[in-house]
Amino acid sequence: MMRLNRVLTWLGSRERVVLCAVFALLGSIWIFAELADEVTDGETHELDRSVLLLMRAPNDVSDPIGPGWVEEMGRDITALGGNVVLTLLTVMVMGYLALCQRQRLALVVLVASLGSLGANTLLKQSFERDRPDLVPHGSQVYTASFPSGHSMVSAATYLTLGALLARAEKRRRLKAYYLLVAIIITLLVGISRVYLGVHWPTDVLAGWTAGAGWALGCWLLTGWLQRRGQVEPEVSNPVGLDEIPSDGRK
Template sequence: MNTASDPFRSLWRPLLVGAFVAAMVFVFLKLGSEVVEGETQGFDQRILHWAQALRAQHTGLAEIMRDLTALGSEAVLTLLTVITVAYLALFGSKRLAALVAVAMISGTTLVNVFKDLFGRARPDLAFAELSASGLSFPSGHTTMSAVAFLTMGALIAATRRCPQERFYILLVAGLLTLLVGFSRIALGVHWTTDVIGGWAFGSAWAVVWLQVARTFVKR
């Protein structure tokens, strides 16, 4: 059955995308409101103490987590973005290169706006493996690694024909996003709800820009 004979077939993808984005935005805003009201504090404190105890029991864990968290650092993500944008501009689509750059810059700006809006303090340094500056919700490392890895992973996967290859690329992108978030929790530099909020907003932002890219590049 072709698309012309089935007008509803062309609607399912945007409907699913819209539902996913709406669900992630809802999760982010719901978490944000509960964070402001202090409803998540008990849960966050339990995970924070558990992470500290886990680092004490496994002395090599902290070093591994520091290495993983560096994948979501501003320096690494900026370098990755510059390399990707330059490659697309030189050998691919200049429009797509511009979209990737705008997605990352606007995402970073919004994260900073949300941090100021929610104004949540980070966990006490006594529970953290290292010192981290700035406000806490949402986690910047988590959010921007989701935007970067998911967006770039999906763009790379779209160039491959083999379904298994596309699945593997997307799986790696998702795994990297999860690992960066878990590392922030394990190091005690973020509350767990900061990371969940970062995953929700970052994945929604990535999907929105991927849809923009699909529409924009087709022109």
């Protein structure tokens, strides 16, 4: 009964935020389902083809738009969504949280990252969509196309890490900074996959949707675990400002 009271108290104090997150989670599931249905029926082919060709030189589809350094930059950005980079980042963030004595929150980060990777693998095996064949691939690929693994796993990982790091930070400007950086990196990784010709645009859109939904689910789960005392509570600013006064007065 005491645990139920804690959960109800949390819902009552943050009902708007929780309801918005729940509706956003349900919305992401609905959008993904609609995209999957359209892709399966082949109704997105013309749109995918048009957007993909927009990122190619008009007289040579094998040449991505922009000078050579832009293509190299695209490969660098797409690496931010690779398994090696995401694994290293997850381990480093877990180390940071452990040093801050938030070991259980670090465990949530581990579960979130591994879970998104597993979910993406299952989805790819379910749909088995072929990779784009209109243009040469600018990066090595080994799996099916839908949904984009780089887009989904990077969205799930970066958005989850951004949200959890924001919980561990008391200054509002840094909370916003964590979330903004996570969103920007997620968007750039997805765009780079289309630019390099290894994914259809709808693959990336589906990956973003599924990854964002996963991150929202992890955020809601973390809040629920906090109410049960299983995860360290969120840090809040006691003075309600971005910074504590420089003279140390509360």
